[in-house]
Amino acid sequence: MTNQDKRLSRRHFVGATGAATLAGLAGCSGGNGGDGSDGGDGDGSDGGDGGSDNTLEVLHAWTGGDGARAAEALVAAFEEEYPDVDHEFNPIGGGGNQNLDAVVANRLQNGDPPSSFANWPGPNLQRYEGVLGEVGGVWESEGFEDVMVDEAVDLHQYNGAYRAVPLGSHRLNCLFYNTSVVEEAGVDPDSLTSVSALIDALETVQSETDAIPMTHGASGTWTTTQLFASTMLGQEGYDAYMSFLDGSPDEAAVRATFESLAEILGNYINEDASSIGLTESNQNIIEGNAAFIHQGNWAAGAYRNAEDFNYDEDWGFKTYPGSEGMYMLHFDSFLYPSDNPSPEATEQFMAFAGSEAAQVAFNQYKGSIPTRTDVDMSQFGPYLQETQEDFASADQRPPNLQHGLGVPSETMTSLNDVISSEFSGPYDVDAATQGFVDAVSN
């Protein structure tokens, strides 16, 4: 008997294994090969039948330092405003936004979109062609068109409809400096109103002090690409920069920009530039090893977190020479995928993201500023208050090159390929000029 029991149980076991295998196969083919590689529980929607599952799932890349703290503040503010909405905020860090982009691309491709994800608007929306829904209703009901700057209104539309809502804005044409180093060199940063004046100042720093004139972290190419954008804007002016973005570049202007860049990068940056990234590079400013750095104003977040390193006393800000009166624009926005798993909750979240409560909560920690012009800035530090004033009163707000607003992502990749192969030392002005002109012209 026991023997037969054993046989039976073994046979049952085999049968069960077979059934489980079949079920597994069926499940997989049903999910269209969606392998849930994101590690999120997108597949949960298979178990509970679609309609009832309306947890708001938001993906973003703010995993460390300022970003994580800002994201926490955003979530807390959202819970206060919408206590009834089930939500899940999933940070996906690594490689800047690269890992987030890869996860989002996989999920959109597999028909398993999140409720919303953080990304850049503008031409960057082009890569999500066909998978973004419309949030025009939110823009209308919340009156965003009246309170956001005009550029935000334009850049959040694609194919004639609103696809996203802005949360905050960083500024790109920034030059930060260590006050004591520039004083030791006898340079007055406020007098630097042209790229050539900047180069003279770098020369002065080099001859008068032991410090690095301009620190640069070039282990990734993006820092050089964004330096190109600011230098072109400062040296060749708004119109030349805009026509470069629009696909009709003036070759002479591109070449002149690269010549200036080659002079700066070839003579005045740290020798270990190619083996360090932004964080280490920025550390040179904090420790007084370097005079200047060009970065987006997220760099200032590190200064705020450094001990005994205060705005105007220890570090200072100057608009990138030549681009005075301009605010090179960056947006952090939330995009709205079509086929949304939680349309109602997502629209509530979108309305929230553009609200004063969200923008104040998030931006004061992130080191960025609200995209609304009607926000009370009293909770922000003096540096961000000044940035907000510049933002509101800027003559022009040109879109950035490296962070999605100026060119589509494929063009951006080509530009970075050119920087990588032609302009990461030795600096080949001819090849880089040709590469950039070809990349944007198309």
Next chain:
Amino acid sequence: MTRNTDTGDDSGDAVTDGGVAEDGQRSGFSPVAALNERFGSDFVESSQFWLPPFLLVGLFVYGAIIWNLLISLTDFTGFGTPDYSDLDLQMYSRALADSGFVDAAINTFILLVGFTLVTLALGLGLAILIDRNIRFENTFRTIYLLPMSLSFVVTAQFWAWMFNFNNGVINIVITSLGLGRVDWIGNPDIVLWAVMFALMWQFAGYAMVVFLAGLRAIPNEHYEAAKVDGASTVRMYWRVIIPQLKGSTISASVVLMVFALKAFDFLYSLVGGYRPPNGADILATKMVREAYANLNWAYASAVAITLFVMTLGIVGPYLYYQYNRGNL
């Protein structure tokens, strides 16, 4: 097939034990008998053991490869579904015309050959030294093997610091010897060799262990006979011992080559992104960039297939060799 003898006994028992229904079924279905006759006596009965994994592997590995090949023949970009009606080799001709792809392919090949050869030589040298009945043998073996147990994420960060221009250990050593500093990561002519060196450091221990096992399998009589015949140590190893390590060499080199193709992890961690330093781009990083930065799925698939063919070119001959020796 050899593994199936056990189950064959079991199923035989089951029939005599009173599996009446099964018995009846069996005589009723001639295809079962035909299959058993063609593939061995217990082909059908044992299928419940090998069929599920066979199907799963078939679907998820080989099915995915074929699907990937199909996608590489389309023009699929962006989101949506690929159009399978118009298949051509356009993505492959585009790859050949893309200097970035050609550079990446050349770098992949250099990494593959250079890394494998030097790592094998290093591993063999270490194994012979350790096999000389030295003191603290186990300690040395552990020391050499340890780097392999570390994650690429750790070793890449570690080497990024080692290679730092200003305060990296390597440049400090070089300058203390009176030589000039070298820009290991930033110089496109050097960076690939620097990466190769770091990978060699990590995997020489693995090659050592494989060779050590090979050396231990050689009977002591061979050493003694060589000595009796008056061979010097060098000559003994060169003529008697090393020729017997063919099997170890082949299996170690296959594994090393596959590691070389997967250097993606190392490069990704080195710079924290999909774009390695200029001069060190390989097909794996190029593929991920095309797929996820540009959503050029078809083009990325073509790069993937190229990489797959390269891998197959390495593993295929090895499998054939093992098959000929009756090991498969």
